[in-house]
Amino acid sequence: MQNGLPIAVRLPLAVLLLAGVAACGDPQEYTVPSKACDRDVSKDELGALLPSGAELSDEPWVSDNSFSCQIYVDGLMQFAFTEHSGQRKFDVSAYAKSGRLGNFDQLRASDVSDNAVVSHTRSVVMAPCPKAGKNYILNLDLPNTDGDHSDDIERFVRSYLPTGLAAMGC
Template sequence: MKRSSICLLVGALLVGAVGCGGDDRDYAVPKKLCGTKVDPDVLAPLLPAGEEVHQRVNSRDLGATCDVSVTGEGGKGGSSVMYIKRDAVPEGDDPLKVMRDMLIRSGNPKRVDIGDDARIADSAGLVTLSCPPKGKDTTLALEVDLFTSTPKDVSERRKALERFLRSYLPTAAKAQGCRS
């Protein structure tokens, strides 16, 4: 009788943990992403379970790219889960027009009130912000692509992506050299 009670208790605890949104994340959510500070609480909903998070940053004259991957059980896998691109776009070019097809492929892009203009899709987001570094009229384009499976409640991921972009934009703009 005791054994079955223990099994029921353990089973109830496991069901409760799964039902409360527990994850199998064995790594600390980064406090820096692509070389700039990020709020781990805002980033966490966009990262999957796994053992270790890795970032590969590539700085360029016009900005930077960053590939974020998470290794699976036993350090295997290392699949890309997020790609961030930060670019200085010359005056006259519209990043939202240039990236229109990508946003459509990413699923149902909608305008959101972030920066000067922004779109959030099911698996990507793009924000633009006036950024006249060193006296040049340029626009900062901040793109985030997610490569995790589309969840059943995609609206929650869209909200998480919007919160992330809203929080991350000021540090990305500063890293780009934008004046406020």
């Protein structure tokens, strides 16, 4: 007996205290949802694009021919996509190269569609929208991300495109 407690009691007590400290130090991870702004998404594909954190939230915005979804991790926007229907056709690659679609880091053609581009943190895809007329555009952005995420972006776009087209009446 040392310090007033028998050794048999001190050891389990020390293990419990260490376990409690370790549990308090680990941030609680959010669960990647199967919906973003009430749209079905692939949990795996979305999860590959999001950083770790404790809290995930989303914010939709809807108008007649547009839909936007912003996803926040711990209060910082990490992922955004905007969809438009009823758009006239244009060459996405030419517009992106000219800067008319904003900035792209390491722009290249994407095989997601015959009229699509992808970069390290962005993608713009145009697809026909025969039911609603004209074309559908999906613009995806990872605004607060470094590094090359182009392959993960393309996987997300491939999995999401049928959902987006259907939701926009295409």
